Amino acid sequence: MYNDNPTLEGINKEIIECKQGEVFQQDKKEGTSSDARKFYIESYGCQMNFSDSEIVASVLADVGFQSTTNMEESDIILINTCSIREKAEDTVRKRLRVFDKVKERKPGTLVGVLGCMAERLKKKLLEEEKLVDLVVGPDAYRDLPKLVTEVDEGGKGINVYLSREETYADINPMRLGSNGVTAFISIMRGCDNMCSFCVVPFTRGRERSRDAFSIVAEATDLYLKGYREVTLLGQNVDSYKWENPETGEKVSFANLLELVALVHPDLRVRFSTSHPKDMTDEVLHTMAKYENICKYIHLPVQSGNSRVLELMNRTYDRDWYIDRLNAINRIIPDCAISSDIITGFCTETETEHQDTLSMIELANYSMSYMFFYSERPGTLAARKYEDDIPLEVKKRRLQEVIRLQTQISFRHNQKDIGKTFKVLIEGDSKKSDQEFKGRNSQNKMVVFPKKEGLKPGEYTIVKITDATSATLKGEIINI
Ligand code: 5AD
Ligand code: SF4
Numbered sequence: 001m002y003n004d005n006p007t008l009e010g011i012n013k014e015i016i017e018c019k020q021g022e023v024f025q026q027d028k029k030e031g032t033s034s035d036a037r038k039f040y041i042e043s044y045g046c047q048m049n050f051s052d053s054e055i056v057a058s059v060l061a062d063v064g065f066q067s068t069t070n071m072e073e074s075d076i077i078l079i080n081t082c083s084i085r086e087k088a089e090d091t092v093r094k095r096l097r098v099f100d101k102v103k104e105r106k107p108g109t110l111v112g113v114l115g116c117m118a119e120r121l122k123k124k125l126l127e128e129e130k131l132v133d134l135v136v137g138p139d140a141y142r143d144l145p146k147l148v149t150e151v152d153e154g155g156k157g158i159n160v161y162l163s164r165e166e167t168y169a170d171i172n173p174m175r176l177g178s179n180g181v182t183a184f185i186s187i188m189r190g191c192d193n194m195c196s197f198c199v200v201p202f203t204r205g206r207e208r209s210r211d212a213f214s215i216v217a218e219a220t221d222l223y224l225k226g227y228r229e230v231t232l233l234g235q236n237v238d239s240y241k242w243e244n245p246e247t248g249e250k251v252s253f254a255n256l257l258e259l260v261a262l263v264h265p266d267l268r269v270r271f272s273t274s275h276p277k278d279m280t281d282e283v284l285h286t287m288a289k290y291e292n293i294c295k296y297i298h299l300p301v302q303s304g305n306s307r308v309l310e311l312m313n314r315t316y317d318r319d320w321y322i323d324r325l326n327a328i329n330r331i332i333p334d335c336a337i338s339s340d341i342i343t344g345f346c347t348e349t350e351t352e353h354q355d356t357l358s359m360i361e362l363a364n365y366s367m368s369y370m371f372f373y374s375e376r377p378g379t380l381a382a383r384k385y386e387d388d389i390p391l392e393v394k395k396r397r398l399q400e401v402i403r404l405q406t407q408i409s410f411r412h413n414q415k416d417i418g419k420t421f422k423v424l425i426e427g428d429s430k431k432s433d434q435e436f437k438g439r440n441s442q443n444k445m446v447v448f449p450k451k452e453g454l455k456p457g458e459y460t461i462v463k464i465t466d467a468t469s470a471t472l473k474g475e476i477i478n479i
Pocket of ligand 2: 193194198200201
């Protein structure tokens with residue numbers, strides 16, 4: 001298996017040395033010349049898509065394009081898309097209609113579809129959506145400048161090739177819409193799991209892990225630029241594995257977490273998403289060992305019923321999941337756990353739905369992302385099972401799940417009243433510039449009155465005085 005301790009100091013030392021060289025030194029030159037072509041990018045779907053858009057921006061900035069947040073003044077409009085549910089695709093199609101109008105007003109504007117929808121629909125997208133000029137899959141972003149040139153020359157730019165190797169390891173993402181405090185780092189791409197409801201293995205291809213050196217280098221670079229929190233991203237982070245080609249040394253996810261935690265004690269580390277079948281005690285022990293690894297795990301259950309889990313091809317059952325919950329509670333007693341839940345999967349009975357509700361109670365999730373099942377073309381479930389639960393039943397079950405989760409979240413947050421937390425200040429609260437917002441280690445949003453001298457990117461201790469199902473409220477205390 002994997003090494004427990006992959007010469008941590010060695011790796012971190014090398015990264016600092018390569019920083020003093022060049023590898024991650026150069027900031028993106030955000031083009032300043034007024035004749036530079038401008039691109040505008042919108043992102044939908046998961047955090048991975050938002051992170052990918054930062055890679056796209058970097059690729060384009062490297063060849064002299066300039067990023068803009070004003071769609072009207074852009075020469076290239078890009079939309080990074082999600083296919084996970086039908087609704088996500090509908091949203092994208094609506095946005096394409098809006099882009100059409102911009103094209104009418106400003107002929108010559110290019111429109112490009114990136115990401116999962118590009119990959120799923122391929123050439124069909126160019127045929128269906130006549131005004132789309134570029135179709136670029138998640139592994140083809142390096143090709144964007146070349147594809148733009150092809151479109152300029154009268155062609156259509158399409159590359160939906162899925163790679164077994166691409167991890168964009170050497171690309172320093174251009175942080176878009178950043179608060180300067182928190183950032184995402186993509187540590188792997190693709191997914192090999194084949195959950196029967198999920199389109200991701202088809203749109204993002206095979207799982208591959210990124211070079212650990214480049215991940216630690218990116219985290220170090222972010223820390224030196226003033227960032228204080230990184231979230232390591234992957235569809236299934238627990239199956240991260242990378243082998244140093246020179247030494248043969250193996251790095252597991254637990255090892256990687258440790259390496260990133262060692263970048264600096266003031267750099268918080270989060271990660272998402274964990275798969276219950278792969279989440280090891282080793283990862284939990286690493287989390288417990290480092291104060292700066294946040295005590296929060298997103299551990300999607302999808303369903304609380306073993307038969308449904310089998311149909312979903314999740315490869316664990318209810319008991320296995322409960323065992324993982326117990327391990328978390330034993331090893332990291334102050335850890336918050338969240339989940340993804342699907343209601344109304346093929347053949348799900350009312351009793352099986354009740355098992356999902358009881359799992360929400362049992363797991364005591366701090367929050368969940370909840371969906372009704374949406375059949376996706378080409379998935380295992382679409383090929384094997386009938387989508388037989390009527391829409392109104394799926395939606396009613398979803399409402400029950402949401403209602404219960406809201407109660408549990410409220411209870412979870414109420415229990416925090418009177419406690420004190422170390423909070424990383426992210427910026428002004430949504431409602432008032434007299435208040436800061438930030439998160440505690442458990443990923444709960446905390447809102448509190450500002451105090452002179454404190455600014456985003458700094459830590460402060462907050463005592464919780466009030467709580468809703470979504471937010472904690474408190475005040476800074478002097479310790
Ligand atoms: N229908 C509904 N929800 C889905 N998810 C993935 N595929 C589907 C689908 N076909 C949900 C899962 C996953 C989350 C990212 O989206 O809960 O964990
Ligand atoms: Fe989809 Fe399952 Fe992979 Fe998550 S683990 S991306 S739900 S196939």
